[in-house]
Amino acid sequence: MSHLVPSPTPRLAFRRMTVDDLDDMAALLGDPEVMRHYPSPKTRDEALGWIEWNERLYQEHGYGLWLVTLRATGEFVGDCGLTPQEIDGVTELEVGYHVRSDLQGNGYATEAAAACRDHAREVLRAARLVAIIRPDNRPSQRVAEKIGLPFERAAVSRSGLPVRIHATRL
Ligand SMILES: CC(C)(COP(=O)(O)OP(=O)(O)OC[C@H]1O[C@@H](n2cnc3c(N)ncnc32)[C@H](O)[C@@H]1OP(=O)(O)O)[C@@H](O)C(=O)NCCC(=O)NCCS
Numbered sequence: 001m002s003h004l005v006p007s008p009t010p011r012l013a014f015r016r017m018t019v020d021d022l023d024d025m026a027a028l029l030g031d032p033e034v035m036r037h038y039p040s041p042k043t044r045d046e047a048l049g050w051i052e053w054n055e056r057l058y059q060e061h062g063y064g065l066w067l068v069t070l071r072a073t074g075e076f077v078g079d080c081g082l083t084p085q086e087i088d089g090v091t092e093l094e095v096g097y098h099v100r101s102d103l104q105g106n107g108y109a110t111e112a113a114a115a116c117r118d119h120a121r122e123v124l125r126a127a128r129l130v131a132i133i134r135p136d137n138r139p140s141q142r143v144a145e146k147i148g149l150p151f152e153r154a155a156v157s158r159s160g161l162p163v164r165i166h167a168t169r170l
Pocket residue numbers: 033034035036037096097098099100103104105106107108109110111132133134137138139140142143
């Protein structure tokens with residue numbers, strides 16, 4: 001199993017999410033603070049759809065967004081991982097992250113995203129990694145920069161919103 005999820009970091013562990021995680025995921029994705037750069041927070045039903053989307057990704061690709069917990073306590077932190085995303089007609093591998101609002105600012109997203117970048121390079125042998133980020137989402141842009149994905153170009157998302165593409169060769 002160990003090769004199926006990123007290696008643990010000093011503070012964080014990864015595992016696949018399941019429907020048993022619905023309470024935690026619905027609280028995360030239903031939090032207006034966490035979802036402030038999205039059209040709206042997700043309902044419990046939409047959070048279930050998010051988990052099922054990731055379960056399909058694990059099946060089809062062997063990766064997706066993983067559940068992140070604190071190693072010291074087992075406490076739920078959020079999700080972080082790798083998903084295929086189409087941008088400008090090209091399917092890219094994206095690193096994504098959501099951290100519980102009361103745990104933000106502790107470096108957890110950076111630590112988790114760095115482990116996912118290493119997993120993409122060393123286990124998946126991916127050649128390129130991107131992050132697709134709304135122009136006003138500075139915290140997310142900082143996380144991308146800190147894990148070695150500098151700004152590459154401006155683009156428009158599939159839903160027609162302006163985005164900034166951060167990217168690197170792996
Ligand atoms: C983006 C997110 C995952 C970062 O999580 P985190 O664990 O707080 O991130 P880290 O602590 O590793 O680093 C955050 C960086 O953003 C900076 N930051 C945090 N809040 C900020 C703000 N309001 N304005 C500017 N920078 C901010 C931090 O200072 C830090 O950068 P620094 O090292 O230069 O100081 C978190 O803010 C989040 O869940 N946001 C909502 C979901 C989201 O937007 N996900 C990304 C979609 S593309």
